Amino acid sequence: MSDESKAMSEWVLAVSRELGLEEAVESDATVDMVLDLTSDVAHGVSRPAAPVTAFLIGLAAGRAADPAVAARDFAQKIGDLADGWGSDAERGSAAHDQQARG
Numbered sequence: 001m002s003d004e005s006k007a008m009s010e011w012v013l014a015v016s017r018e019l020g021l022e023e024a025v026e027s028d029a030t031v032d033m034v035l036d037l038t039s040d041v042a043h044g045v046s047r048p049a050a051p052v053t054a055f056l057i058g059l060a061a062g063r064a065a066d067p068a069v070a071a072r073d074f075a076q077k078i079g080d081l082a083d084g085w086g087s088d089a090e091r092g093s094a095a096h097d098q099q100a101r102g
Helices: 003-018 027-044 049-062 067-083
Strands: none
Touching: 003 027, 027 049, 027 067, 049 067
């Protein structure tokens, strides 16, 4: 494990503990998901939009019955939105549209 990976893992664990989220965060999987999402947003939309998007997904997921599942679902949906951002393709349903999500 690189020094950077070790520092990231320790930081995520410390923040999770501080916020009472130890049981809700799958450290490595969560970090990878957030980094992938923010990379998609930074490259497809704008760099400053990346951390704001991660924050918004966290807020939305925190309101869901199962926040961990919702976070993964929202990250996928918003990542897809970012990938197609600026294209002429028709956008999908809104992330909060529960009927469209099935």
